[in-house]
Amino acid sequence: MSTRVGVVVFPGSNCEHDVVRALQGLGAGAELVWHDRRRLERLDALVLPGGFAHGDYLRPGALARFSPVMDAVARFAADGGPVVGICNGFQVLTEAGLLPGALQKNAGLRFLCTVVPVVVSSTRSALTGHLELGSVLELPINHFEGNYTGDEATLAQLRAEDRVVLRYAVNPNGSADDIAGICNEAGNVVGLMPHPERACDPLTGRTDGQGLLRSLLSAAVAAPSPALGGG
Amino acid sequence: MKFSVLVEVRLHPGIADPQGATIERALPALGFSEVAGVRVGKAIRFVIDAADEPAARAEAEDVAQRLLANPVIEETAVTVLGPPSVDGSDGAGG
Numbered sequence: 170m171s172t173r174v175g176v177v178v179f180p181g182s183n184c185e186h187d188v189v190r191a192l193q194g195l196g197a198g199a200e201l202v203w204h205d206r207r208r209l210e211r212l213d214a215l216v217l218p219g220g221f222a223h224g225d226y227l228r229p230g231a232l233a234r235f236s237p238v239m240d241a242v243a244r245f246a247a248d249g250g251p252v253v254g255i256c257n258g259f260q261v262l263t264e265a266g267l268l269p270g271a272l273q274k275n276a277g278l279r280f281l282c283t284v285v286p287v288v289v290s291s292t293r294s295a296l297t298g299h300l301e302l303g304s305v306l307e308l309p310i311n312h313f314e315g316n317y318t319g320d321e322a323t324l325a326q327l328r329a330e331d332r333v334v335l336r337y338a339v340n341p342n343g344s345a346d347d348i349a350g351i352c353n354e355a356g357n358v359v360g361l362m363p364h365p366e367r368a369c370d371p372l373t374g375r376t377d378g379q380g381l382l383r384s385l386l387s388a389a390v391a392a393p394s395p396a397l398g399g400g
Numbered sequence: 401m402k403f404s405v406l407v408e409v410r411l412h413p414g415i416a417d418p419q420g421a422t423i424e425r426a427l428p429a430l431g432f433s434e435v436a437g438v439r440v441g442k443a444i445r446f447v448i449d450a451a452d453e454p455a456a457r458a459e460a461e462d463v464a465q466r467l468l469a470n471p472v473i474e475e476t477a478v479t480v481l482g483p484p485s486v487d488g489s490d491g492a493g494g
Binding site: 263 | 415416418419422467468470472473
């Protein structure tokens with residue numbers, strides 16, 4: 170049976186179909202999970218996709234955090250299941266307290282829609298396990314609030330615990346420590362601003378996102394069946 | 401009793417504020433060359449039904465901390481303004 174990935178859809182998400190298609194292209198099963206679900210069954214990994222959950226009202230992720238599904242997402246993560254937040258999904262994970270820090274408005278106040286080189290700076294996460302440390306990926310970014318911010322203690326802890334998984338080769342948004350993506354202590358919860366799902370088909374110009382999603386699928390197979398305990 | 405409440409959400413002092421910086425840079429063009437320290441935040445008004453003013457304040461503080469601000473980057477200031485105005489001019493909708 171192929172790996173099954175749940176892609177959580179909030180009102181205002183807009184990258185969910187791209188994620189499903191990218192995962193299916195890699196041979197995985199992927200299904201949309203509406204945000205009012207309270208139970209997650211028979212899923213091996215979760216993706217919180219990009220978009221504008223709940224309109225980004227108040228702050229990106231501030232209201233999505235209270236969607237019914239988020240308790241199940243937290244349980245799934247606590248049980249070791251791989252959870253990846255892409256762009257808005259990263260913002261939701263920080264607001265929910267599943268990842269530290271916050272994502273501020275870009276320095277320069279520009280909405281950024283471009284392709285940037287991103288360096289793999291840790292391979293201990295569910296999203297980077299199959300990649301080579303120091304390798305450079307060309308990935309699309311598409312955000313206004315991608316400027317990673319945390320207090321000194323948080324940043325020092327991320328560095329000390331090897332939890333900065335992706336860094337911008339050239340900082341586009343003022344992000345602290347050039348951070349493009351981080352993981353939790355266990356490495357199974359990952360948030361990143363770049364969009365790997367948009368770099369999975371030669372038709373759209375690049376395929377560097379495949380390595381990230383392949384790593385996720387491997388982590389999903391290896392994870393201790395969180396769907397059973399996560400219920 | 402009903403109390404009209406104002407919650408101000410602002411960035412922690414150490415957090416960079418690109419909006420404030422941009423406004424500050426624009427001001428000299430209008431001749432306001434003495435303005436400094438511009439910081440942009442949010443003002444949120446609502447009405448709370450509570451037994452007394454301290455209870456209204458406590459609830460408003462809770463709302464501010466748990467939803468209105470992200471404590472990683474923001475702080476809040478709660479002001480209990482008193483009874484809501486009849487004509488809604490305090491933003492509470494009357």
